[in-house]
Amino acid sequence: MKFRVDINCDLGESYGAFKVGSDEKIMPHITSANIACGFHAGDPTAMMQTVKLAKKHDVAVGAHPGYPDLLGFGRREIQLTTEEIRNYTIYQISALQGFAKAAGVSLQHVKPHGALYNTAVKDANVSKAIAKAVKALNPELIIFAPPESALAKVAVKTGLRAAHEVFADRAYNSDGSLVSRKQPNAIIQEPKQVLERVAKMIKEKMVIAVNGETVNLGEVHTICVHGDTLTAVELVTTLKKGLIKAGIAVKPVSSFV
Amino acid sequence: MKFRVDINCDLGESYGAFKVGSDEKIMPHITSANIACGFHAGDPTAMMQTVKLAKKHDVAVGAHPGYPDLLGFGRREIQLTTEEIRNYTIYQISALQGFAKAAGVSLQHVKPHGALYNTAVKDANVSKAIAKAVKALNPELIIFAPPESALAKVAVKTGLRAAHEVFADRAYNSDGSLVSRKQPNAIIQEPKQVLERVAKMIKEKMVIAVNGETVNLGEVHTICVHGDTLTAVELVTTLKKGLIKAGIAVKPVSSFV
């Protein structure tokens, strides 16, 4: 097929008795799993189980490092130094790397989580700290980042591969940023509408922003779907089937980036 | 030389602004560093700094995994399942492995910390959980354990190397266990006396217990010194010089185990 894309989802977000998400139902339908590493969510047992579950379904495994803020689920910005960000990123990726080793799989990618992702997208120094951490551990690891973001650019400058990521169920502003979740129109829930948007993003390399303007996205490599909503499983199955039907192969990003 | 021994010390135990130990003063005088991995002590920045400090002084690096209990410094037993112990051990060793990778050094060994060490020494199931974790990550890693302990035996059965560890400044019971710190005679503070005992342990493979009986230790590979006392630096320098003078080479355990 001419077109191909990866579908990624944040998984392994349980923490001890605190169970999160529907990992077992989502995993069969995605191609890359972003696995929490214990700072904002996830614990060693959840990491081991999620890596094994990914392996079972031939899903590529990636680290999902976040701020050290379990209480805030990594969604609150913390004023860290770049040295702290680099070291926290090394710590988290490496911890997951151990479970991958134990399960006999390789890490494919790194995707910063929540507020760390949002900060890195805009801040080249934060991006550099993350890219340095990744490079020091394994220069084959792919960084997930929005097209044209500081994170995508810094990754490439650092000698790493960047996978351009779009969000399946989120509305976009005309500058390419996501509409804030505080806005009523931030989330697109109807699976068919999501499918149409995503197919357009991949084939036409653009998305229509909330103000009607066209946002050029360039090459799109991976689509983020959310696993924590009731309709997540329905959405991701519709999306995957629909993309294939539309002539877009769905496979792990490492196979084509 | 006919005799040789390794000197190990627990280091990297600071946590953020909570500074512990005299790592910079101790490091030049030891041959193996047990580095805390963030569960009972240590944080990513402390781990990075301690690995670099060890590299600078040609000190071999090992992981020092503990119970997830920062408040108790890993000194309080927690009733964990063996699956939890295995996963917590994988997590901590792997996190340190990342900093070793980033600094360009290899991990040499694993030494469980505090209450986890004490439990593993007696409990073969806990030892198995630790040994499995180590083997899954890197079968070249050496496990530090008291001579004749469950941990030493299980390590060997699992196909790993065990380094027999003795404690430089601690009194022994006639069954080979350490005299509890709650006893007044638990600690031997006088450096010359420590040196004499240790030299005897290495050359004669035995130690005199508090009740006067002889405890056979077998081959002794590594001596644990403590870095958190005021006299630690004096003790370790006296010990190292004295051992060399007594015809005992002091070098990392991986070179002879």
Added chain:
Amino acid sequence: MKFRVDINCDLGESYGAFKVGSDEKIMPHITSANIACGFHAGDPTAMMQTVKLAKKHDVAVGAHPGYPDLLGFGRREIQLTTEEIRNYTIYQISALQGFAKAAGVSLQHVKPHGALYNTAVKDANVSKAIAKAVKALNPELIIFAPPESALAKVAVKTGLRAAHEVFADRAYNSDGSLVSRKQPNAIIQEPKQVLERVAKMIKEKMVIAVNGETVNLGEVHTICVHGDTLTAVELVTTLKKGLIKAGIAVKPVSSFV
């Protein structure tokens, strides 16, 4: 009415984005809420919300202190000193007391959580540490404890009131202890069966153990129901209605202990 009983449930167990339980559905049907205090579960915002929810439904509020082990949900025993237990208990009760003050309600009781409860039930020294903490803060607070347990006895000796607690949906051994959850017959799920057992406990002061023997319970003051199962809401509504129909008033324990 001649008979009366309190129905208690563990609530407020969410931690940040980690949502636990169906507090809003359970609260209208109980008379005492045991609110997690941040050590094994719960966070300041969950505590504030749960206290307000309890107030709205005229439910009495109690502290539910646990071991400092969020990862283990307070279900793993930790070897603490009695001084640590006393101080951790003071800390947790007091934190909740602040939210009660802010919401304009009084604390009614204290119920240790999980492994701390299980330890206190058997260990008089642990019970003393808890009772001392409670007495130092407010001697009007009632301690929830199984009939005849060390915790119940120590509470009374310390000059506090103890409310004798039974478990609605759990099978009993002939010594009055609960059948371990690891046993297949540990949980009684059928609401009518639960109701019959509980009514018998209150009126006849006894329960039939799994081996057919009679266990004398003495006066029963409060029934624990679980809020984290799918059928919890159905169970508690059936139980409350059924008890009232059976001539047993359902009201907060402070009104009759």
Added chain:
Amino acid sequence: MKFRVDINCDLGESYGAFKVGSDEKIMPHITSANIACGFHAGDPTAMMQTVKLAKKHDVAVGAHPGYPDLLGFGRREIQLTTEEIRNYTIYQISALQGFAKAAGVSLQHVKPHGALYNTAVKDANVSKAIAKAVKALNPELIIFAPPESALAKVAVKTGLRAAHEVFADRAYNSDGSLVSRKQPNAIIQEPKQVLERVAKMIKEKMVIAVNGETVNLGEVHTICVHGDTLTAVELVTTLKKGLIKAGIAVKPVSSFV
């Protein structure tokens, strides 16, 4: 005496085996202790011991709530909602209130710690969240805040007393803010110079900024000294003696604010 001032210090900052500061040496020389409450530093046992130590030396006790960031010692700003700040503040003050109750002393004041202090000083919404928490718990509690700060103003508007705080050993900018610790001239170390500056602050209600301009401070109520430096004990004893000699009574702020 015509002039009077309070001397406050951050104490109780140890966390388990991580020991911080020289509380026992500092306590006899101050009049108000700001006690860490477990979020950025401090633990239940440290809180109990510090409250008792304060009582022994007739030192007034205050809560020192911080961001939930033990790893960053509360020195890194975290983007919290005002609801979170209010609830975290209630939690921490109340926890300390319990130890005060157990020791038979009353809380005198609340002083936000580190980054929370710095944020509150500038941000009226954060100040309101803190002031609401304080008022809900005990409107007699005094808030420590720099003269003319948002925090001082909001405290008064909320119906609370504010104690105007200056820093004994810190240089000031001409806008009344502290010179950043990253600047070489941020700290004034010479005890006599510190004494002169402080006496001037109290008697003349002003300080000379680093650029030579005069900063009007208004009424000064309390002087912050640091307990974590080697020279802290010397500084505070020189300061206290010198102030008394200069005709300035040194006593807890509740006696005159």
